[in-house]
Amino acid sequence: MNESPWDVIIVGGGAAGLNAALVLARARRRVVVVDAGEPRNRFAPHMHGYLTRDGLSPLDLLELGRAEVLGYGAEIVEGRAVSASGEAGAFTVTLDGGRMLTGRRLIVATGLRDELPGIPGLAEQWGTGAVACPYCDGWEARDLRIGVIATSAMSIHQASLVRQWSAHVTFVGPPTTELDADTRAGLEARGTRILPNAVTAVLADAEGRLTGVALDDGSTIELDRLFVGPRPVARDELLRQLGAEQMTTPMGEWTASDPFGDTSVAGVWVAGNSANAGALVIVAAAAGATAATAINADLVADDTRRAVAELAADR
Structure with missing residues (x-):
């Protein structure tokens, strides 16, 4: 034309x-x-x-x-x-x-x-139960049980930020084993729980609401919101x-x-x-x-x- x-x-x-x-x-x-x-x-x-x-x-x-x-x-x-x-x-x-x-x-x-980690159940939660930006979704997650999946060095910043909105933060994933001593001490001093396990699945209830994550050791963590760095x-x-x-x-x-x-x-x-x-x-x-x-x-x-x-x- x-x-x-x-x-x-x-x-x-x-x-x-x-x-x-x-x-x-x-x-x-x-x-x-x-x-x-x-x-x-x-x-x-x-x-x-x-x-x-x-x-x-x-x-x-x-x-x-x-x-x-x-x-x-x-x-x-x-x-x-x-x-x-x-x-x-x-x-x-x-x-x-x-x-x-x-x-x-x-x-x-x-x-x-956004290219998400290939974790079963994560894509279904994207934008609702699983989010990326603390400034966009931190207020809505205030005082909830928050999980941060470690995917890269940027995840450290994400885990540090979300602690402002909740005292119940779990930072999980194999990359956490590479945290330097000062970074680990800083996160733990603010009450953040750090787990080295890999997340194998994102879990939801019958209505599709996020309930937590499954780990590679067979255990689960109950969570209300996930933060992920795609x-x-x-x-x-x-x-x-x-x-x-x-x-x-x-x-x-x-x-x-x-x-x-x-x-x-x-x-x-x-x-x-x-x-x-x-x-x-x-x-x-x-x-x-x-x-x-x-x-x-x-x-x-x-x-x-x-x-x-x-x-x-x-x-």
Whole structure:
């Protein structure tokens, strides 16, 4: 399909992508958002730490956001972007249905996916009985029996944090045997129980509510909430196709960008978890707004250059 170029193509319709679209549409830019409908937090019934929206369903937030974006004249296209090519001023994004979009600038806000440990029963609890972020779910777990499954060095930070919300914390998993003396002493001094056993299953009752975990020695631990550190995997296929530089972070290889989300590829920005693997929803939304203002300024400069060139050509 041949279409006139968009000012900005935004790939990813989560908080970051929609907030970028909102700012750009209000700046009277022609904006299209490509959304595959798979937000990272779709498994959670609520989100937190977002001023005026605390406790709202993540999916409800996106529904409200889409309505606002459409109200300013932007377009939202349901589909998956499978390839991206081109350069600043002439990017092409191809969707899985074959539609091709062309645009002057590109924002990638496709985020990441959480790769869970292969523990039976864990996936069924993800977003409810088993969660990752203490700031998102710590309050709801206050004073409950909390388990933290050790999966990596980042789990130490997780176990330390959740102790703020409950005195009943168990840190469990073979990686706990590698704790240095000071770290172990600090956790135990605050009352955290440390077990070296491997978790073999996550247990639930007949209604699907978390009840605890089974261990490799045949014992079980009764728990009310699990905190797990999944491996974050960047959805960065488009960015790699475009040749964006990568950097090493505590979360793994991620696309390098400046504080505004500008990447090494001219005309390409990232926002949300595509820029910051640890961004909460409100941070992702703010990153989208930040990238949008930088892109609009870039487009204004481009519009000015074009106007000057056209004026000179007419003389």
